[in-house]
Amino acid sequence: MNTNATLEIQKHLDPLEKILWSGQPKQGLIFRGSDAFMIPFSLLWGGFAFFWEYSVLTQGAPAFFALFGIPFVALGLHLIFGRFYAEAKQRKNTFYGVTSERVVIVSGLFKQKIKSLALRSLSDVSLTESRDNTGSISFGNSFPFAAWFGGISWPGMEQFTGPRLDAIENPKQIYQIIREAQRNAT
16 A cells, blocks of 8 residues: 555545555656557647747748747647646546545546545446556546547546546556455445
8 A cells, every 4th residue: 555645545534434455646757558649649730830830930920920829839848748747747646545435536736636436336347457567447437539538638638538546556456456345345
């Protein structure tokens, strides 16, 4: 169990609830499958936006054209670099807990958000495991193209992926803890 995660999850527990597992997502830079699409796309987007802005500024075009390009350059910078930083910061502020009653996810980049999933009502629990012994446990159904949004760290994108314990170590072991807790909770 992760000490920081345990302390954070304990703040949100009922008096008789016990923590069975606590942790955080893998920290640092993570490349995901969606990056096979997002990296080339972000370079094309950013390259075109930078070229536009450079051309406008060096050719003496009206100021409107320079101002028009600024949001596209900003988005290009986020897609190329910022999304990795934002996702790493989001994961640093994310804590997971499995208790005797529920799964608790505490997260938030700008403000804290607490998601609580009762073990008794969890019907669809899915395990995804990688070769490096990390993986994700998803709860419930998600948007069919949710994997496309996995590499885009933009506020609000988590609504497409659904609740999950993302980028955790030993996901199979935690999956077993959840399944056992579900059996005991009924």
